[in-house]
Amino acid sequence: MYIPALFKETDHAKITEFLKSNAFGLLITQHDGKPLATHLPLEYLEKDGKAYLQGHLAKRNVxxxxxxxxxxxxxxxxxxxxxxxxxxxSIEEVSTWNYVAVHIYGKLRTMDQEELMPMLEGLMxxxxxxxxxxIDMSKLSKKTLNQVYGIVGFEIEITDxxxxxxxxxxxxxxxYENIIDQLEDDRGTQSxxxxxxxxxxxxxxDGNA
Incomplete structure (x- = not known):
């Protein structure tokens, strides 16, 4: 991702807070020689001194x-x-777009069934x-819980x-203050x-033109 120095964020706590608050992401991989993407919840966690993302998708998803x-x-x-x-x-300029985006690169592995259930319980x-x-997952019927066999869990060890x-x-x-005032006056949630x-x-x- 192209990031001019002025817009680059490196504060670990700030990025972690963002990932936990905006956990619905887009997983991109290669499949049969072309990019393939799935929109899904991806939960950030840290263990043993490393950072990870955990998620799951349907087995019918190739x-x-x-x-x-x-x-x-x-x-x-x-x-x-x-x-x-x-x-x-206050001066003549071009219009633009304000936004926050985080790209996570990592190594992916598929979870076994024993790892999948605790992950789903934590997500719920x-x-x-x-x-x-x-909903208390422990109180769901066996028939409902059997749906877990229709999904695949995975974990991504974050490398960048x-x-x-x-x-x-x-x-x-x-x-800066005027932009905030204008965005707050807008009726849109994103603004x-x-x-x-x-x-x-x-x-x-200080010092910005």
Whole structure:
């Protein structure tokens, strides 16, 4: 991913927080000589001093059939994004787009059945936590749980992380604040989230034109 120095993010805690909050990603591999991608939840975790992503997909999805042939895989995560009009600047410029994107490279291995169930239990516990009547996986019937045999679990050992936070860091203090105000006035959810991200991670803008 092309990342100008001003937009490159290397703060481990910030990137980790982003991955945990934006865990629905895009897994990209090679299959029969062409790129193949699947949208799916990918959970970030750390163990034994290393970082990983864990996920699963349907056995009917042919992507998993070539997992053992991959030298390296790519997982892409997107955060809030929004159009930024040049009319919000104090000087003449071109319009642009603000966004957050993280690319994860790594080595993939397929999980065995004993690893799969704890991973699924953890996934359900995370996302059922805010549900009014959460599902308890341990109380599901055997018939329902048998659906686990129709999926394939996998784990990616992370080897490289590329994070881009393009949030108007190249603008002046005045322009930066005006962009936030304009995005907050927009009725769109993405615009509001982009403004929130800009406020949360506001850079030192002294000296920017």
């Amino acid at each position: 992507q998993w059939e070539s997992f053992d042939q991959q030298n390296e895989v790519l997982a892409v995560f997107n955060g809030p994004h929004s159009y930024v009009s040049a009319s919000w600047y 516990a995370k996302y059922e936590a805010d549900v009014d009547a959460p 992380v590329q994070a881009k936070y393009k949030m108007s860091q190249n603008r002046s203090e005045k322009d 509001a989230e982009t403004a929130r991200m800009m406020r949360k991670f506001k850079p030192d803008l």
